Amino acid sequence: MPTRRAFLATAATLGAATVASAASMNSATTPAPLVHHVFFWLKNPGSKADLAQLLAGIRSLAAIETVRGIHVGVPASTEKRDVVDNSYSASEILFFDDTAGQKPYQDHPLHQKFVAECSHLWSKVVVYDAVPA
Amino acid sequence: MPTRRAFLATAATLGAATVASAASMNSATTPAPLVHHVFFWLKNPGSKADLAQLLAGIRSLAAIETVRGIHVGVPASTEKRDVVDNSYSASEILFFDDTAGQKPYQDHPLHQKFVAECSHLWSKVVVYDAVPA
Numbered sequence: 001m002p003t004r005r006a007f008l009a010t011a012a013t014l015g016a017a018t019v020a021s022a023a024s025m026n027s028a029t030t031p032a033p034l035v036h037h038v039f040f041w042l043k044n045p046g047s048k049a050d051l052a053q054l055l056a057g058i059r060s061l062a063a064i065e066t067v068r069g070i071h072v073g074v075p076a077s078t079e080k081r082d083v084v085d086n087s088y089s090a091s092e093i094l095f096f097d098d099t100a101g102q103k104p105y106q107d108h109p110l111h112q113k114f115v116a117e118c119s120h121l122w123s124k125v126v127v128y129d130a131v132p133a
Numbered sequence: 134m135p136t137r138r139a140f141l142a143t144a145a146t147l148g149a150a151t152v153a154s155a156a157s158m159n160s161a162t163t164p165a166p167l168v169h170h171v172f173f174w175l176k177n178p179g180s181k182a183d184l185a186q187l188l189a190g191i192r193s194l195a196a197i198e199t200v201r202g203i204h205v206g207v208p209a210s211t212e213k214r215d216v217v218d219n220s221y222s223a224s225e226i227l228f229f230d231d232t233a234g235q236k237p238y239q240d241h242p243l244h245q246k247f248v249a250e251c252s253h254l255w256s257k258v259v260v261y262d263a264v265p266a
Contacts, residue, residue, distance in 0.1 A: 037224075132206060
């Protein structure tokens with residue numbers, strides 16, 4: 001198990017690498033790695049059990065070596081606007097060092113296990129991969 | 134202008150607050166704030182000038198007080214798969230402390246200026262707001 005100090009060091013590195021602070025954006029763009037956004041729509045959106053299984057599956061992906069950070073989410077209750085899609089059931093953001101980090105992730109046994117065990121739960125999945133502009 | 138030390142402190146805080154390290158996810162979920170994902174499709178996707186104007190506009194949003202972090206992206210050249218949507222022109226992730234932080238952002242003069250100056254550039258925009266699961 002990682003020490004708290006090791007975690008904080010990792011978090012700090014991730015912060016510096018993946019997220020530019022608002023203040024810093026005024027003068028420079030901070031380098032950031034590949035962002036892998038995924039949105040899932042459950043076949044049974046009202047099923048708490050299905051959602052729990054999906055979220056547990058998403059969280060299991062964090063153990064894959066090339067995954068540097070993860071954010072697991074559900075729709076926020078922000079203001080309803082035409083452009084806001086809150087119809088999805090769960091979201092994930094995975095951070096990788098670079099595009100090359102994606103390939104071993106896709107092929108990793110934990111990712112294959114996730115797809116094998118959870119893909120029957122969703123009716124739709126949309127992926128957006130982004131690199132720093 | 135912020136000092137480098139202030140920036141690093143902000144980055145470290147953001148990292149701890151918004152991104153759980155892969156290692157830490159094995160034992161606990163780290164609290165994380167509201168994630169505001171936005172994807173833009175340009176009317177003229179081949180126009181470098183239009184893309185540059187849109188990206189500059191997105192970056193200007195970082196100066197809004199309730200924006201705690203930003204990632205500005207373009208599609209990555211990851212493996213082509215049916216579920217991957219790489220048709221968008223630009224992406225942004227904005228981090229807020231909570232759902233309440235979104236409202237002053239939407240109403241902020243810099244956000245209104247961005248919409249006024251850049252909305253003619255895009256044909257479609259999709260927003261996903263997520264809170265930690």
